[in-house]
Amino acid sequence: MMTRRFVLATALAGLTAVLSAQQAPDRTHPPQPGPPPALTLPTIQKRQLSNGLPVWMVEMHKVPVVQVNLLVFSGTADDPAGKFGVASLTTAMLEEGAGARSALEIADAVDFLGADLGAGTSIDASAVRLHVPVARLAGALPIMADVALRPTFPKDELERLRRERLTNLLQARDDPPTIAALAFSRILYGPAHRYGTAMLGTGATIAAFTPDDLRAFYAATFRPANTALLVVGDVAPDHVMPLLESSFGSWTAQTGAAAHATLPAAPEPARREIYLVDKPDAAQSQVRIGWIGVPRSTPDYFPIQVMNTILGGSFSSRLNMNLREKHGYAYGAGSGFDMRASAGPFAASAGVQTDKTAESLKEFFNELNGILQPIPPDELARAKNYVALRFPGGFETTGDISRKLEDALVYHLPDTYFSQYVQSIQAVTAADVQRVAQKYIQPGRFVVVVVGDRKKIEPGIRALNLGPIKIVTIDEVFGPAPSIPQ
Amino acid sequence: MAAPKIEVKYTQFTLPNGLRVILHEDHSVPMVSVNMWYHVGSARERTGRTGFAHLFEHLMFMGSGHVQPGQFDEWLEAAGGDNNGSTENDRTNYWINVPSNSLELALFLESDRMGYLLDTMTPKTVDAQRDVVKNERRQSYENRPYGQADITLGELLYPEGHPYHWPVIGYMPDLTAASYDDVVTFFKTYYAPGNASLVVAGDIETETARTLVERWFGDVKPGAPVEPMTMPGVALAGVQKKTVTDKVQLPRLSLAWLTPPHLAPADAALDIVADMLAGGKNSRLYKRLVYDMQIAQSVSAGQNSQALSSYFLIEATPRPGHTVEELQKVIDEEIARLQNDAPSQHEMERSFNQIEASFYNRMERVGGFGGKADQLNAYYTQTGDPDWFNEDLGRYRPLSATDVQAAAAQYLPLGRRVELVVMPEGSK
Numbered sequence: 001m002m003t004r005r006f007v008l009a010t011a012l013a014g015l016t017a018v019l020s021a022q023q024a025p026d027r028t029h030p031p032q033p034g035p036p037p038a039l040t041l042p043t044i045q046k047r048q049l050s051n052g053l054p055v056w057m058v059e060m061h062k063v064p065v066v067q068v069n070l071l072v073f074s075g076t077a078d079d080p081a082g083k084f085g086v087a088s089l090t091t092a093m094l095e096e097g098a099g100a101r102s103a104l105e106i107a108d109a110v111d112f113l114g115a116d117l118g119a120g121t122s123i124d125a126s127a128v129r130l131h132v133p134v135a136r137l138a139g140a141l142p143i144m145a146d147v148a149l150r151p152t153f154p155k156d157e158l159e160r161l162r163r164e165r166l167t168n169l170l171q172a173r174d175d176p177p178t179i180a181a182l183a184f185s186r187i188l189y190g191p192a193h194r195y196g197t198a199m200l201g202t203g204a205t206i207a208a209f210t211p212d213d214l215r216a217f218y219a220a221t222f223r224p225a226n227t228a229l230l231v232v233g234d235v236a237p238d239h240v241m242p243l244l245e246s247s248f249g250s251w252t253a254q255t256g257a258a259a260h261a262t263l264p265a266a267p268e269p270a271r272r273e274i275y276l277v278d279k280p281d282a283a284q285s286q287v288r289i290g291w292i293g294v295p296r297s298t299p300d301y302f303p304i305q306v307m308n309t310i311l312g313g314s315f316s317s318r319l320n321m322n323l324r325e326k327h328g329y330a331y332g333a334g335s336g337f338d339m340r341a342s343a344g345p346f347a348a349s350a351g352v353q354t355d356k357t358a359e360s361l362k363e364f365f366n367e368l369n370g371i372l373q374p375i376p377p378d379e380l381a382r383a384k385n386y387v388a389l390r391f392p393g394g395f396e397t398t399g400d401i402s403r404k405l406e407d408a409l410v411y412h413l414p415d416t417y418f419s420q421y422v423q424s425i426q427a428v429t430a431a432d433v434q435r436v437a438q439k440y441i442q443p444g445r446f447v448v449v450v451v452g453d454r455k456k457i458e459p460g461i462r463a464l465n466l467g468p469i470k471i472v473t474i475d476e477v478f479g480p481a482p483s484i485p486q
Numbered sequence: 487m488a489a490p491k492i493e494v495k496y497t498q499f500t501l502p503n504g505l506r507v508i509l510h511e512d513h514s515v516p517m518v519s520v521n522m523w524y525h526v527g528s529a530r531e532r533t534g535r536t537g538f539a540h541l542f543e544h545l546m547f548m549g550s551g552h553v554q555p556g557q558f559d560e561w562l563e564a565a566g567g568d569n570n571g572s573t574e575n576d577r578t579n580y581w582i583n584v585p586s587n588s589l590e591l592a593l594f595l596e597s598d599r600m601g602y603l604l605d606t607m608t609p610k611t612v613d614a615q616r617d618v619v620k621n622e623r624r625q626s627y628e629n630r631p632y633g634q635a636d637i638t639l640g641e642l643l644y645p646e647g648h649p650y651h652w653p654v655i656g657y658m659p660d661l662t663a664a665s666y667d668d669v670v671t672f673f674k675t676y677y678a679p680g681n682a683s684l685v686v687a688g689d690i691e692t693e694t695a696r697t698l699v700e701r702w703f704g705d706v707k708p709g710a711p712v713e714p715m716t717m718p719g720v721a722l723a724g725v726q727k728k729t730v731t732d733k734v735q736l737p738r739l740s741l742a743w744l745t746p747p748h749l750a751p752a753d754a755a756l757d758i759v760a761d762m763l764a765g766g767k768n769s770r771l772y773k774r775l776v777y778d779m780q781i782a783q784s785v786s787a788g789q790n791s792q793a794l795s796s797y798f799l800i801e802a803t804p805r806p807g808h809t810v811e812e813l814q815k816v817i818d819e820e821i822a823r824l825q826n827d828a829p830s831q832h833e834m835e836r837s838f839n840q841i842e843a844s845f846y847n848r849m850e851r852v853g854g855f856g857g858k859a860d861q862l863n864a865y866y867t868q869t870g871d872p873d874w875f876n877e878d879l880g881r882y883r884p885l886s887a888t889d890v891q892a893a894a895a896q897y898l899p900l901g902r903r904v905e906l907v908v909m910p911e912g913s914k
Contacts, residue, residue, distance in 0.1 A: 024704075025597075025701050025702050025704075027594070030553075031590035031594050033585070033590075037585060037689065039516065062849070062850070063846055063847075063849045065847065104768055107766055108768045111765075111840060114840050114844075131847070133846055167805055171735055173735060174735055283624040284624045316556070321556070328614055328616075328618050329617075331621040351624070351629065353620070353621055382560060385564050386566060388566065389566020391566075393566075393583065395515055396517070396850070396851055397851050484805060
């Protein structure tokens with residue numbers, strides 16, 4: 001079926017061109033698209049190493065580069081109570097000493113190969129990621145394996161990263177979007193829930209971590225049974241499997257499943273509340289409005305994608321058209337559901353000019369209320385097409401594909417997920433969109449965070465009568481300013 | 487490893503109205519990118535109208551003769567497309583990425599705004615985007631830590647009247663002053679097909695794409711030729727020193743030098759100098775300031791290549807308890823060391839290998855900013871040859887360690903540079 005449509009499209013395009021080359025173009029109507037091009041999804045080849053480590057591979061032979069990711073199914077959400085930030089610091093320390101190599105030796109070897117090697121943690125996973133010219137893969141894999149499998153957690157390097165991270169935390173207090181995002185999470189989830197604290201942790205936790213904390217977290221999570229390898233790029237599986245086997249196949253140090261933290265359920269706010277963070281003389285107010293959204297496993301995933309595209313997920317979305325194009329209050333406005341293993345936040349957001357802060361809040365709520373009403377058919381069709389038709393373009397680079405594979409693994413997406421994606425979007429109905437809007441967008445219970453010049457914006461916000469107003473200090477958002485050991 | 491050979495096949499032709507066109511096939515995903523460069527940027531602005539080239543860029547998305555306001559984005563989104571544009575000192579670029587079955591829609595929209603922009607332009611449209619751009623300035627400069635200093639840096643490097651003196655984003659009173667008449671004049675002067683180049687790249691058949699480009703751009707009227715910019719040479723006579731304050735926790739030191747333009751001799755050597763100073767943990771400044779002494783939170787270095795005059799910039803942020811003076815002392819020691827002794831062959835090889843790998847990485851994506859379509863247009867604009875990838879890469883490997891040393895010695899004099907310090911408000 002797809003092939004027939006593709007052939008037809010080619011024939012039609014040729015015909016149009018021949019007919020029209022002789023005449024001035026008809027500009028009275030936009031040219032209509034041909035039938036959609038055939039979507040050829042990359043084939044995922046699944047194998048495993050002798051120690052059971054699963055390997056997912058996608059061949060791409062356009063550019064002689066390869067991406068290799070060692071993906072561990074534990075992230076900051078698995079930080080134990082009192083140790084918020086340990087996952088992030090543990091992963092960062094992997095490159096600071098491993099096997100027989102020092103931090104400087106690792107960096108020199110990687111840079112000399114023209115490779116990019118990085119270790120990082122997200123909320124639901126950690127990874128060591130390598131991007132390298134394929135001719136240098138054999139040289140880079142043993143270094144990557146040292147970093148992932150044989151970290152040494154040197155005390156001096158920990159002290160250095162500790163000071164660096166405490167300074168990062170100090171500098172975060174300068175940046176209004178960072179303040180707004182963290183304040184929003186803090187207010188929704190509270191200090192006890194992992195989602196209510198920065199991924200880095202707090203000044204107190206960062207100051208207290210010991211090498212043993214890092215070793216304990218590493219031992220509990222970096223194990224073959226909690227890990228997968230991804231290879232995307234200009235390699236043949238039969239050629240690359242022996243290389244992977246020799247670097248990762250004998251990894252058996254820790255067996256058994258990793259312990260995963262269970263996050264407490266966070267209650268939704270019961271009523272609308274406004275939180276002001278004072279940033280004297282700020283030229284704009286950073287606004288976040290929303291509540292706790294949905295987990296990645298939500299059965300409403302596709303209707304939510306469509307609904308959010310209409311509300312604030314594209315340039316022509318309602319929030320952007322209103323706050324930017326109609327009123328000029330902002331450079332841009334949008335909304336998004338941050339989906340994680342547990343329910344992450346939904347937020348509508350913008351930076352708005354200080355003297356239009358109250359007016360902007362009014363328009364935000366106009367749109368948040370408006371999305372609860374039936375969606376006009378052409379707007380619905382546009383949003384569905386926007387999400388569905390651009391989907392094939394998301395498989396272009398080794399990085400694009402490896403990120404999609406990571407999502408599939410971390411969130412246990414079904415094998416048919418990618419091949420069914422376009423159909424799943426196109427199947428969303430107006431009734432679906434209205435149902436999920438009414439379920440997940442409840443403006444009467446939304447938390448509003450505004451980071452701006454309180455003296456100038458508070459009277460206008462009060463006059464809107466949106467709900468009780470609370471003043472939040474920067475220290476309440478971040479904890480006290482950290483002191484950095486010399 | 488032998489230096490990679492990168493080949494980007496293309497077809498090039500010029501329309502009767504003067505529009506230069508470059509086509510490139512890449513069928514890896516069923517997408518097409520339509521990438522247009524206009525050879526005008528903020529350097530062409532006149533006094534009292536700074537920021538205008540960028541404001542104008544915003545107006546290019548607001549509809550044209552056969553496209554009502556809002557339809558540009560609505561139609562592209564309905565086709566699964568994305569689009570954006572950007573303005574620099576020397577050029578303004580626009581791209582539209584669409585699934586390949588909507589190539590003709592993208593060509594229609596791109597040609598309509600080139601041929602018929604003024605048909606729907608009104609003073610009200612200008613006012614609306616003026617407000618948006620002012621908020622872009624607030625968000626990206628005024629409300630961003632150290633953002634104001636980034637504007638000050640250009641003012642210190644280039645004398646008043648030099649077209650790189652003012653920021654691309656412009657000054658607020660000038661944005662307020664921009665008028666509808668300015669829009670008409672600017673469009674007629676700089677947005678003619680003869681002052682632009684178009685790349686269509688991705689999932690296309692070259693012959694079909696050529697026919698479609700001829701069809702949609704053929705009726706765009708030619709304009710008067712644009713005189714090339716002539717620029718008096720600039721030089722710093724001594725140290726230009728300035729301290730400004732900002733709402734930040736930590737000070738920041740910026741050291742900047744005027745350096746040869748993009749692709750001039752020494753431009754590539756200065757890229758290597760930058761990498762040796764601050765690229766990676768073993769680079770000289772990072773290793774001493776951040777890794778060994780731990781008196782800096784961060785340090786960066788870069789040769790910022792531009793068409794008329796480049797600048798080399800080193801920035802460093804001290805850790806709490808340390809000062810910019812401590813950092814500057816070490817930075818100057820390391821610059822002097824590079825000026826006095828040629829770097830090791832290991833450092834040279836490390837830089838070459840990273841640069842070569844970066845050329846591969848740039849081949850992965852077709853559309854958007856920095857994709858192959860954008861690169862073809864950039865090379866065409868800068869050299870007249872769209873497929874200048876190998877020539878560009880070939881600038882680096884032949885450099886010797888003494889070339890790098892000489893570039894540092896000639897272009898990074900400690901006595902002729904800008905020294906800009908940002909201090910936290912209220913600090914002494």
